[in-house]
Amino acid sequence: MYLEIITPDENVFEGEVNSAMFPGSDGSFQILNDHAPMVSALGKGDVKIERIHEKKTEDIHFSIDGGVVEVLNNKILVLAESIGE
Structure with missing residues (x-):
């Protein structure tokens, strides 16, 4: 499935993923x-x-300060308020 994470300032992540936890x-x-x-x-x-x-499983972590997630037809769109440090 395809995941896109964006903030008002930038595109943070785009790509195919196996799973995502929020x-x-x-x-x-x-x-x-x-x-x-x-x-x-x-x-x-x-x-x-x-x-x-x-060919390896890789975990990626982001810290977010809230937002909204939409899931539709194997596409996940995250509109995050901001990405924390």
Whole structure:
């Protein structure tokens, strides 16, 4: 599935992923391939992305300060308020 993470200032991440975990307002949740369509608010916390890169599984982490996630047709769009340090 395809994931795109953007803030008002920049495109943070674009690419194919195996799974993604997000900080929801009521706790963390994971998105896998063929997930049902949804829109959810995001809280402040860690986004964990798992992807295959050069035949190896790779984890990527971002800290976000809240936002919104939309899942539709194996595409995940994250509109993050900002990316933390």
